Amino acid sequence: MTRLVETRARSKTEAEANLLQRLRARTAVRHGGTLRSVDRFSTAADLWMGRVSDMVADGRRSPGTLDTYRRQLDNHVLPALGEVRLGEISTPLVDSVIRTIKTKVSPATAKSSRSVISGVLGLAVRHGAMASNHVRDAERLEVKPRRRPRALDRSERDACFEALAANPKAVRADLPDLTLFMLSTGVRIGEALGGCGRRWTSIAVRSRSVDR
Template sequence: MWFDQARESDFSPGTLHLYRDCLDRQILPAMADLRIRELTTGLVDRHLAVVRRKHGSAMAKTTKSVLSNMCRLACRHDALAHNPCRDVARISAKPRKRPTALTVEEVRRLTLWLSQDPRSVARDLPDLVSFLLATGLRIGEALAVRWSDIDLEAGTVDIHGTVLRLRQGGLIIKPSTKSAAGQRILELPSWAIAMLRQRQLAANPSTDADTFVAFPAPVAGGLRDPNNTLQMMRESFRTAGFDGSPATVPQDCGHPDRWCRTVGSSRRRPARAPEDVTAGRRLHGAQEAGHRGGCSPGEALRGPRAELAKLPSSRRVGTRPAAHRQS
């Protein structure tokens, strides 16, 4: 009953998928035989402790949220006098490590290595990583970019979706980003425009550019799975020598701040950070002097991919109109 109402609410497809999975795996197997009146604060607290011990704090918090929503519905129908989830113990989690940026030299080594590694090339990672460095997008956002979202003449890319995998339905493009602020128009640096122009010529997208993504699955075509892509990136990064040290990628390469602090892109940046950590600060000076003055597209294509580290990154040039965002 509760999930039927949740499906009619404004929850995103990804959230509904997460809640359904939590309901089927964490709640129903343990509590399906209980009556509503048997649901007490102590019982919920003990169950959440078990979930946290077996599956971690994040899953325990999701389980608490689903249970609380179910109990809230029961309270509205007078089946419960109060919500037993409100007084359970606080679910603590280990503090997340602050993402650290790649240095300029690390970017040079990484991009050059990817362009020369046959396995990474076969997995279409060099261009994708370059695009992430140019824009600071989340992986799912980058994989949702269609050719119709890219204006190579204006040098902009319109960000308004993300790729998700659902248990029923497979891969889809959710027509909104993680937050409203994520729906924006970014201006691309010249080397990214040159790379995308070459990609477009090689891909020869169909006349229906609304369904043709710029970074499709390397073998089957169509939408590319963000989780599989992240795993491929981690494997390549480890092979390249970026194996989990504080200044390397594998532990958090999917985090948008990781790329943003590296290239000084349009997403949020820390107010103050050490110069050797925030390499994007050095690159951002080139933006202020002239956004596309770093080098011409021809120079970007003639030089090795390591030259990407010397070039300015993207910047936000606008937000999508409200009517457009809702469509």
């Protein structure tokens, strides 16, 4: 059975490009995956977030990373791309979404949203639902830090620990040891409370003994 496929655009060239893209989407196969080109971006996003959650459980990603991805996905990415079918996503569309987030929200949010979109589309490519990850050809984002980071000097470090030790709430929450552990190892707070959370207290006590 033969079915006609039609597309409309402002020019003949654009209409032909849209037609080719739609034909590729209709003939795309799964290659053993669970996604198809006719599935919506939101479906792939749910599957990708499940993979990220598994990596957090395995200690390969921090809980903070999962929270950031979920926030950017719900607040910025899904409103723009959630209902778009995977086979209809293009580099110009992805580029437009990222630039809009950068203009309306912030460059930092646009950069993390770009990572989310790239992760979802990369999963779609691996499942055979897309031929390529269009984020790769989108415009790169350069995010300048608002302030140059500065390390604490010795007097500031000592004052920080003295203030924590003198605060009963901080002591009950083990913040002095947690702060010392993070300072001694250089890990992020998500890593300290996540994958390293079972070991940080004993390490911090040893580090404090050596420091003294």
